[in-house]
Amino acid sequence: xxxxxxxxxxxxxxxxxxxxxxxxxxxxxxxxxxxxxxxxxxxxxxxxxxxxxxxxxxxxxxxxxxxxxxxxxxxxxxxxxxxxxxxxxxxxxxxxxxxxxxxxxxxxxxxxxxxxxxxxxxxxxxxxxxxxxxxxxxxxxxxxxxxxxxxxxxxxxxxxxxxxxxxxxxxxxxxxxxxxxxxxxxxxxxxxxxxxxxxxxxxxxxxxxxxxxxxxxxxxxxxxxxxxxxxxxxxxxxxxxxxxxxxxxxxxxxxxxxxxxxxxxxxxxxxxxxxxxxxxxxx
Numbered sequence: 001x002x003x004x005x006x007x008x009x010x011x012x013x014x015x016x017x018x019x020x021x022x023x024x025x026x027x028x029x030x031x032x033x034x035x036x037x038x039x040x041x042x043x044x045x046x047x048x049x050x051x052x053x054x055x056x057x058x059x060x061x062x063x064x065x066x067x068x069x070x071x072x073x074x075x076x077x078x079x080x081x082x083x084x085x086x087x088x089x090x091x092x093x094x095x096x097x098x099x100x101x102x103x104x105x106x107x108x109x110x111x112x113x114x115x116x117x118x119x120x121x122x123x124x125x126x127x128x129x130x131x132x133x134x135x136x137x138x139x140x141x142x143x144x145x146x147x148x149x150x151x152x153x154x155x156x157x158x159x160x161x162x163x164x165x166x167x168x169x170x171x172x173x174x175x176x177x178x179x180x181x182x183x184x185x186x187x188x189x190x191x192x193x194x195x196x197x198x199x200x201x202x203x204x205x206x207x208x209x210x211x212x213x214x215x216x217x218x219x220x221x222x223x224x225x226x227x228x229x230x231x232x233x234x235x236x237x238x239x240x241x242x243x244x245x246x247x248x249x250x251x252x253x254x255x256x257x258x259x260x261x262x263x264x265x266x267x268x269x270x271x272x273x274x275x276x277x278x279x280x281x282x283x
Contacts, residue, residue: 007041118240126215131194140187154193171196226266249276
């Protein structure tokens with residue numbers, strides 16, 4: 001048997017926590033010395049301790065843990081719950097890392113204020129293009145995580161549907177956005193994932209075929225790196241538009257053309273941002 005201190009060390013919990021577990025009847029000592037009151041535990045009780053700690057890490061209260069222990073949650077169920085919790089934590093870490101990257105990018109933008117180079121912004125005409133398209137809804141245009149979660153899965157699904165329909169991709173992937181408010185104060189947007197295609201006469205292929213109209217004038221710039229930092233290039237475009245006497249057309253959302261996007265290497269992506277503009281009218 002092990003003293004409470006040794007058992008706490010082996011189980012990587014505090015002695016105080018073990019005493020609390022004893023007090024609420026969650027993990028009783030295997031033996032209590034009637035004279036000294038010292039608590040003793042067995043190695044077999046580490047199995048119970050592991051379950052208690054694992055269920056606590058899943059977010060259950062001690063009351064809930066006790067009920068589950070009494071119901072004898074088997075190892076298979078516990079493994080399944082832990083795998084689910086692991087996936088949730090990994091997703092949270094990914095979201096937190098994305099936010100940290102954005103904070104770093106915002107700091108770099110603040111440090112470069114007043115020294116923004118807009119020399120690579122190009123004003124061009126965008127011809128009309130026919131695209132195959134799927135759509136989704138994101139919470140807002142300034143929520144990169146929501147855009148990524150709702151836009152990214154559309155592309156592989158669209159490619160699968162196009163392959164099934166025998167439709168060939170003829171150009172780089174495109175993303176564009178439209179306001180989709182359902183009421184006052186709603187900032188939701190519709191995200192559109194698209195691939196350029198040739199003329200097509202299709203019957204219910206599972207995706208939309210849309211002709212994006214020509215844009216007479218668009219301020220364009222290449223964005224190199226993750227799209228979570230696209231606001232850097234967006235600010236460059238905004239500076240150029242303002243400095244050169246232009247105004248955005250419509251909501252001002254940039255169309256994105258993914259020129260080079262190696263899978264998993266987001267820092268190597270090259271994307272052209274295109275913002276429809278017109279010459280501002282002087283008052």
